[in-house]
Amino acid sequence: MSKKYICIVKVNETKFVRYHVNNLISFVSFLDKRFAGWRWMNVFDYRTKQQLGSFSKNNRPIHKYIAV
Known part of the structure; x- marks a missing residue:
């Protein structure tokens, strides 16, 4: 069973993006490629x-999932 998250990322001085994410490690790799200047991200539970x-x-996250 995969865990689902909503990530809100600050990608530059004025822009934020929101993604539905299953794997935090892969997502950070995607951010490095697509938004090289990203600054921070907040991770939220998909349901709650x-x-x-x-x-x-x-x-950076060191695991694919956040242990709750």
């Missing part, structure tokens, strides 16, 4: 909308 974590370019 509760914030589960916050990551930045220097503080």
Whole structure:
């Protein structure tokens, strides 16, 4: 069973993007390719909308999922 998240990412000074994500490691790799200047992201539970974590370019997720 995969876990689903909603990630809101600040990609530059004024722009935010929102993605539905299953794998945080793959998502960070995608951000590095698509939005090289991304700054931080907040991760929310897909169903409850509760914030589960916050990551930045220097503080990256080390696991595919967040242990709740």
